Amino acid sequence: MPKLSGSFAGNVNWQTTASMPDRANHALGLVEIGGTQTSTDAQWDGAAITYWGTADLIDGSGIQRGYFLNVHADGARDCGSFEGKITTAGEQVTLDGTWQYIGGTGKFKGITGKGTYHGRMVSPTAVQTEWQGEYQL
Secondary structure (H helix, E strand, O other): OOEEEEEEEEEEEEEEEEEEOOOOOEEEEEEEEEEEEEEOOOOOOOOEEEEEEEEEEEOOEEEEEEEEEEEOOOOOEEEEEEEEEEEEEOOEEEEEEEEEEEEEOHHHOOOEEEEEEEEEEEEOOEEEEEEEEEEEO
16 A cells, blocks of 8 residues: 655634533534645645544543545545544644545545544644555545
């Protein structure tokens, strides 16, 4: 399987949070983030990424799950899911987890693959993420 890696800087398009009354500082969140990929693989370099994530947090740390969509310059798409953890330590918020492809269109039809990601919130509305993995078309 070919290896690939990359990064993206994204901004929050919209978000909502619900405070849960079952325990102190428990919140459920839903967010959409959009950005542009930079990748070692020319097929992903410059692709527009959007991801939708949920977070179940206590004191700012907890589980993150969601889906992503990459739209490439030629209109082809690949999509997948991710799962990981959000860790808040003081002012620093980090994101760590795994991702996998679940489908695609055009030249990405039938794509399979998986990888890992590490990111951080650089502000309440901006994220920077590095990722790596492998794929097969």
